[in-house]
Amino acid sequence: MFFVLPLRPGGAAAVTVKEAEHASSRVVDEQAERVGTRIRELRRSRGLTLVQLAGRTDLSHPFLSQLERGHARPSMVSLDRIAKALGTTQVELIAAGAPGLPDAEAGRADVLRAGEGARNQFPHGEVRLLTRGRRAFDPIEWTGTSSEFGDYFRHPEDEFVHVVGGALLLDLEKDGTVRLDVGDSVYYPGGTAHRWCSPDGSRFHLVVVKQKPLENA
The missing domain is CATH 2.60.120.10 (Jelly Rolls)
Structure with a gap:
């Protein structure tokens, strides 16, 4: 089931109902804000507008705007579409939500505790990276x-x-x-x-x- 958000002229794109419901007018948390910032950085480095990214991902322009500001979380399918359009991966976008290892520790063993690790929560589930860096x-x-x-x-x-x-x-x-x-x-x-x-x-x-x-x- 899909919910179509209004767009400026240039075509319609859809987000799931659950994604629309999970968008808000304030930052979800620091991780969502960091992921959104990374998406915006990559989009701008590729010379893409939000409308152009919406066209490449079949996601709505308003929803992508909320993602970039940390006001919403994407599903893994939506994150996959965004990653492909920006020439990166879901994992790298999720990893942007958490600090990596300091350079001095990059070559050493790293223990990740149960409550640690970059994660993406979405309707009906969660993904957590089990490594850092x-x-x-x-x-x-x-x-x-x-x-x-x-x-x-x-x-x-x-x-x-x-x-x-x-x-x-x-x-x-x-x-x-x-x-x-x-x-x-x-x-x-x-x-x-x-x-x-x-x-x-x-x-x-x-x-x-x-x-x-x-x-x-």
């Missing part, structure tokens, strides 16, 4: 309760998914849909269309390990 791969903790499939994700990096809790319906488009339960895992190569949801609306808990883009490794 620049690493060879991106391990991610993903929880959610949505029982409806969203748009497909498709990225050039390989990805590994392990189910820690609950159950998951994984739709691999051409390869069909498979149910994954606790202890199950799947690995798929870059370019594979994929999306997932809960079979019954109960909470699923995943560890997702994503290959680092070659240019950023």
